[in-house]
């Protein structure tokens with residue numbers, strides 16, 4: 001199947017050929033194949049496992065080391081209460097519709113979105129809109145003309161309504177989506193059957209800790225909660241100084257209703273999440289913002305999206321923060337760091353944009369949110385979410401557990417303040433409240449200043465008052481002045497206490513890897529189309545292909561020496577000693593994305609020189625083993641490019657034929 005999506009060389013992207021390469025070269029496959037496979041679960045073979053490990057290494061260096069973040073490894077099994085407090089138990093759900101005849105489960109918003117988009121596409125074809133766009137491509141023109149024959153033109157008003165519905169889809173409740181399904185006669189596209197009304201399904205995998213069902217738990221749907229609950233440890237580790245950031249790389253689990261699009265929507269995936277804790281006073285400034293202020297990013301803001309356009313604008317982040325397009329410096333700083341990370345791992349930067357969340361997409365507590373989206377053959381795909389989560393997470397966990405999740409700022413000048421304080425007659429309170437006495441004392445101290453003042457006035461006028469105490473069985477307690485009174489007392493404070501705000505960049509590694517593989521894929525069109533994966537030398541799973549020119553035992557000592565030299569520099573390599581032609585060996589290893597080939601030929605036997613081939617240009621240089629290994633070592637560390645090497649080392653013209661035999 002071809003799509004409108006183009007490779008880095010401007011060729012039509014052939015997804016079937018791409019997927020066949022991934023299968024052939026054992027990049028990935030659906031898990032548990034001998035048992036019929038499970039949707040949404042994938043196993044990675046050696047090349048993809050290695051690619052992931054290289055990308056993670058760069059991520060660690062780019063964020064954890066360079067930004068001095070505190071790396072954490074938190075438990076994946078998470079007690080029910082934690083996710084109840086975070087809101088996941090009640091709200092981490094999607095709506096699904098069932099096809100009653102086939103039993104197929106469809107995610108309601110995807111179903112509506114897909115059907116309306118297909119109708120709009122068909123309408124465009126019927127109006128000939130696409131045909132005009134691609135006039136220069138006769139093959140496509142023919143295909144579109146054919147499609148247009150079966151296309152259905154929509155009424156202008158209907159077309160507008162569909163477009164509006166698609167833009168607002170995130171706003172619909174289950175009931176609302178049910179009405180849309182009826183109104184637009186939306187059916188299961190595969191069977192044509194009517195579907196049942198949407199029902200809400202929580203996306204977490206539930207389990208229990210220990211043998212008793214009294215301790216329900218979930219597999220975590222994100223790594224973030226563990227990081228929030230480690231806040232006090234992190235604060236201690238950073239000597240109480242803010243801002244600081246924690247980072248966690250680990251698996252998350254979501255029981256997606258309709259896993260699809262390969263690695264893009266799966267049920268178990270690797271996340272790399274950062275929680276940057278910052279004092280909300282001072283506008284969430286970032287100490288290193290000035291170093292990135294001039295970097296321009298492709299930003300697709302809310303206003304542009306509302307106008308129906310999807311074209312991002314290149315804006316310097318300094319300007320974007322100044323005009324409040326991006327809410328604050330810390331958020332802006334991270335958008336730039338995400339951009340630089342993507343560039344480092346070899347993402348095609350023409351296929352990257354930052355899309356601002358529409359108001360209706362954001363969580364109620366978030367103050368701004370941008371997704372880093374990568375374009376692949378499935379369309380623009382959110383690969384990193386970067387949100388300002390305000391003080392929400394720490395506040396809710398503090399409230400639920402009574403643990404202090406605050407930071408303190410030492411005041412330059414101590415301040416004297418007056419505040420209402422409960423003065424409890426413990427001799428009377430103890431016998432009266434018995435086992436609840438401590439909980440009641442804590443609750444009285446935790447009351448707001450306003451409430452303390454109000455309670456004192458009530459007790460003075462009415463002789464008694466009622467105080468809510470969630471922690472005791474009765475849920476409330478009656479107090480009077482013989483037991484407690486609230487007094488205004490002077491107090492000198494030397495610090496300010498606050499709940500830090502959190503900026504969270506959240507990376508889905510699988511989606512990034514998949515997009516990176518598509519961005520790296522192209523075909524060399526010489527004698528026959530040959531697939532190439534142009535992984536940059538820094539991320540390539542294997543760095544070097546070692547090829548003796550022919551199967552000849554004479555080469556063995558030189559190969560052994562070369563192996564030792566590559567090993568000494570920790571360069572991963574593969575030896576291809578099969579009897580096929582050198583050109584064929586190169587091209588089948590181009591499919592693995594190996595950036596360099598070192599050939600040992602008969603000249604090497606005389607003078608010890610080897611040839612080094614660059615995968616993308618197929619150009620070669622000839623030099624001593626030491627020079628070649630040094631050049632490779634520098635290139636895989638990103639310290640030198642092929643252009644630098646070509647400028648330094650003599651070219652080798654006796655290029656082997658690239659064609660297969």
Ligand SMILES: Nc1ncnc2c1ncn2[C@@H]1O[C@H](COP(=O)(O)OP(=O)(O)OP(=O)(O)O)[C@@H](O)[C@H]1O
Pocket residue numbers: 254256263264265266267269271382383384385506507508509510511
């Ligand atoms: N089912 C999934 N499969 C693979 N990666 C995922 C999946 N769900 C989320 N991610 C990745 O985790 C990142 C952070 O998760 P987040 O909760 O922000 O995603 P989300 O907004 O729920 O994604 P979506 O709207 O696509 O379901 C995403 O940017 C994405 O890269």
